[in-house]
Amino acid sequence: MTDTIRRGDLLLQVEGLRANVEGKKILDGLDLEVRAGEVHAIMGPNGSGKSTLSQVLAGREDYTVVGGRVTFRGRDLLAMPAEERAREGLFLGFQYPVEIPGVNNVYLLKAALNASRKHRGQPEVDAFEFLALVRDKMKLMQMDEAFLNRGVNEGFSGGEKKRNEILQMAVLEPTLALLDETDSGLDIDALKVVANGVNSLRRDDRAVVLVTHYQRLLDHVVPDRVHVLAGGRIIRSGDRTLALELEKRGYDWVRQEAAA
Amino acid sequence: MNVAVNAPGPLTRLAPALPGLPGGAPWDEWRGCALARLQALGLPSPRDEAWKYTNLRLLERRELAPAPPRPVDAGALEALVPALDGARLVLVDGRVAPGLTAGVLPAGLRVTPLATAMATLAPEALAGGFPLPGDDVDQRVRLLNSALLTDGLHLQVDGELAAPLHLIHASTGGGAHPRVIVDLAPHARLTLVEHRVPLGEAEGFAAPATEIRLQPGACLEHVRVQLASAREIVLDDVQVQVDRDARYVQLGYAFGGQLARAETRVTLAAPGAHAELHGLFMVDGSRQLDNRTLMTHAAPRTTSVQVFRGVASGRARGVYDGKIVVAPGAAKSESSQSSRNLLLSPQAEIDSRPQLEILTDDVKCAHGATTGQLDEDMLFYLLSRGIDRATARGLLTFAFAEDVIAKLAIPTLRRSLEERVVRGLPDAELIREFV
Ligand SMILES: Nc1ncnc2c1ncn2[C@@H]1O[C@H](COP(=O)(O)OP(=O)(O)OP(=O)(O)O)[C@@H](O)[C@H]1O
Numbered sequence: 001m002t003d004t005i006r007r008g009d010l011l012l013q014v015e016g017l018r019a020n021v022e023g024k025k026i027l028d029g030l031d032l033e034v035r036a037g038e039v040h041a042i043m044g045p046n047g048s049g050k051s052t053l054s055q056v057l058a059g060r061e062d063y064t065v066v067g068g069r070v071t072f073r074g075r076d077l078l079a080m081p082a083e084e085r086a087r088e089g090l091f092l093g094f095q096y097p098v099e100i101p102g103v104n105n106v107y108l109l110k111a112a113l114n115a116s117r118k119h120r121g122q123p124e125v126d127a128f129e130f131l132a133l134v135r136d137k138m139k140l141m142q143m144d145e146a147f148l149n150r151g152v153n154e155g156f157s158g159g160e161k162k163r164n165e166i167l168q169m170a171v172l173e174p175t176l177a178l179l180d181e182t183d184s185g186l187d188i189d190a191l192k193v194v195a196n197g198v199n200s201l202r203r204d205d206r207a208v209v210l211v212t213h214y215q216r217l218l219d220h221v222v223p224d225r226v227h228v229l230a231g232g233r234i235i236r237s238g239d240r241t242l243a244l245e246l247e248k249r250g251y252d253w254v255r256q257e258a259a260a
Numbered sequence: 261m262n263v264a265v266n267a268p269g270p271l272t273r274l275a276p277a278l279p280g281l282p283g284g285a286p287w288d289e290w291r292g293c294a295l296a297r298l299q300a301l302g303l304p305s306p307r308d309e310a311w312k313y314t315n316l317r318l319l320e321r322r323e324l325a326p327a328p329p330r331p332v333d334a335g336a337l338e339a340l341v342p343a344l345d346g347a348r349l350v351l352v353d354g355r356v357a358p359g360l361t362a363g364v365l366p367a368g369l370r371v372t373p374l375a376t377a378m379a380t381l382a383p384e385a386l387a388g389g390f391p392l393p394g395d396d397v398d399q400r401v402r403l404l405n406s407a408l409l410t411d412g413l414h415l416q417v418d419g420e421l422a423a424p425l426h427l428i429h430a431s432t433g434g435g436a437h438p439r440v441i442v443d444l445a446p447h448a449r450l451t452l453v454e455h456r457v458p459l460g461e462a463e464g465f466a467a468p469a470t471e472i473r474l475q476p477g478a479c480l481e482h483v484r485v486q487l488a489s490a491r492e493i494v495l496d497d498v499q500v501q502v503d504r505d506a507r508y509v510q511l512g513y514a515f516g517g518q519l520a521r522a523e524t525r526v527t528l529a530a531p532g533a534h535a536e537l538h539g540l541f542m543v544d545g546s547r548q549l550d551n552r553t554l555m556t557h558a559a560p561r562t563t564s565v566q567v568f569r570g571v572a573s574g575r576a577r578g579v580y581d582g583k584i585v586v587a588p589g590a591a592k593s594e595s596s597q598s599s600r601n602l603l604l605s606p607q608a609e610i611d612s613r614p615q616l617e618i619l620t621d622d623v624k625c626a627h628g629a630t631t632g633q634l635d636e637d638m639l640f641y642l643l644s645r646g647i648d649r650a651t652a653r654g655l656l657t658f659a660f661a662e663d664v665i666a667k668l669a670i671p672t673l674r675r676s677l678e679e680r681v682v683r684g685l686p687d688a689e690l691i692r693e694f695v
Pocket residue numbers: 021022024026044045046047048049050051052053062095
């Protein structure tokens with residue numbers, strides 16, 4: 001667990017991933033490689049399978065994996081239960097974070113952090129250290145401390161929920177963060193705050209995968225690779241200029257070229 | 261109502277117990293009448309609609325006769341119930357235990373122990389009269405309570421009582437048949453906290469009856485915590501009369517009992533009367549908890565709210581059977597009823613039956629019921645943060661229950677109930693850190 005990760009190490013390898021939900025084929029032979037130090041953006045039309053990919057990687061059991069392989073840091077990801085994936089350093093920022101009234105936000109954060117630390121053989125943080133850490137990260141996210149003592153996402157606005165996802169990410173410091181449309185529903189200032197949060201996580205030994213519909217996030221978090229997901233697979237990959245081109249021309253041309 | 265013919269059952273064994281009960285000849289006669297009526301009706305049988313979910317076989321073999329007086333140590337009691345501000349009254353096996361009374365009774369509260377009063381007052385002269393239960397609804401539990409009436413309290417409140425009044429029902433085994441009568445004068449206010457706790461693990465049976473009468477503008481918050489042992493049967497019967505602009509709020513938390521049934525009947529008798537019933541019940545093992553309500557809107561512009569949450573695990577069984585009746589002429593009344601239930605195991609069962617009987621136009625009634633497992637989206641969210649499955653399930657169960665506990669204004673009580681909920685969950689240690 002303590003083996004160090006170096007820039008360029010393969011973190012996530014998805015090969016020919018196929019997944020169904022309720023008998024419906026959604027992911028259909030998807031390949032993706034993410035290396036330490038990289039930021040990837042996944043774009044694609046509505047309903048193409050982006051959230052499905054994120055949820056399958058995070059371990060949601062409603063989706064049935066019917067083919068392919070996924071390794072995370074060389075280990076079989078699909079064999080691990082969701083909670084173990086999280087403790088191994090995989091983080092999913094939800095497109096629609098759920099409200100959990102009655103489960104306190106700050107306690108969840110502390111329990112989540114300690115679960116990972118325990119998994120890595122590190123001592124649990126005490127209440128004092130933890131509070132200092134959270135305060136620090138909340139400042140980064142420009143969040144009011146009042147959010148700490150509310151139920152998880154309870155009564156949060158759409159934008160506040162997204163900030164809360166990034167706050168959790170900032171506290172947990174995952175090796176690989178999958179952020180599913182974290183930029184959707186954010187005002188201009190909040191977008192910058194979230195982008196800052198993501199950038200602060202960028203390091204040689206970590207990677208970020210952003211699922212997004214808009215170039216505007218990518219102005220702040222510049223990706224190394226951009227992928228187009230359509231019909232359940234990656235049909236084109238390129239550098240950041242691909243995102244700019246998609247913004248101008250839409251998806252049809254990519255689909256046509258891929259079909260040709 | 262179906263009438264069951266009972267073979268030599270628990271009722272036939274009761275006659276010898278009657279003469280030893282308090283009060284003079286008028287009371288003996290009164291109890292005798294109640295017993296005769298009950299014998300004619302018979303104990304409930306599975307053919308009675310209102311009892312079809314209840315395992316009555318347990319009743320057959322149970323000793324119903326009142327337990328003899330037994331001394332109880334105050335320390336044992338205090339270990340089981342949280343200390344609250346305000347005075348404390350205790351009934352042990354349905355009998356007033358003056359030695360366990362604590363605190364100073366506030367001005368504005370008059371407490372009359374019934375057994376003492378029964379020695380000098382006839383049934384029609386005590387606490388506004390003790391009519392025998394009628395035939396309008398199934399009142400066999402109340403008849404049983406009458407037939408074996410042992411003691412109890414008449415609480416009269418005039419004025420606004422700031423501190424809660426704590427009433428503890430402790431049981432040491434055997435039968436308990438107390439009556440509690442609560443009279444609030446116009447604009448009086450009281451918070452009454454009732455705790456039912458077992459002292460030991462003896463087999464027991466309780467059929468307590470409560471009578472609440474709220475005069476115009478009065479306000480009663482009635483907290484009921486039921487922690488009976490797994491060897492006790494409790495058949496609880498609460499009757500509430502709410503007058504003009506008066507307000508009755510019941511917060512019920514039921515955890516215990518081998519078989520526990522609580523029936524609350526509320527009559528909103530005059531315009532502006534309001535009642536709320538909030539209930540949480542949690543049942544495990546092979547135990548049964550049965551909640552019944554009858555909310556009668558008898559006058560125009562009356563309002564009522566019912567929110568029940570049930571949790572069942574193991575092979576346990578829970579029931580919420582709630583009926584709202586809006587009588588003819590009760591126009592512009594509003595009522596709502598919500599029942600949400602959580603099943604934590606495949607063999608657990610909760611039957612939820614919200615019912616509406618609207619006999620007039622121009623009313624607003626809403627009701628809904630759901631029974632299901634833990635929310636998958638919430639569960640996955642917690643797992644995706646590295647929380648293990650058992651803890652995640654426990655946390656969500658706690659959150660479900662907390663909804664009703666949060667209604668309590670008394671922090672000590674809230675904490676003791678939270679602790680009770682946590683104790684019943686798997687991975688209590690982990691969950692305790694959260695709360
Ligand atoms: N639980 C489900 N039951 C049935 N269909 C589902 C379920 N989950 C996803 N789908 C379907 O799978 C397809 C892919 O959905 P997914 O949410 O992955 O798309 P997406 O690329 O994230 O879209 P968007 O850009 O709108 O967020 C859609 O057609 C969707 O309706």
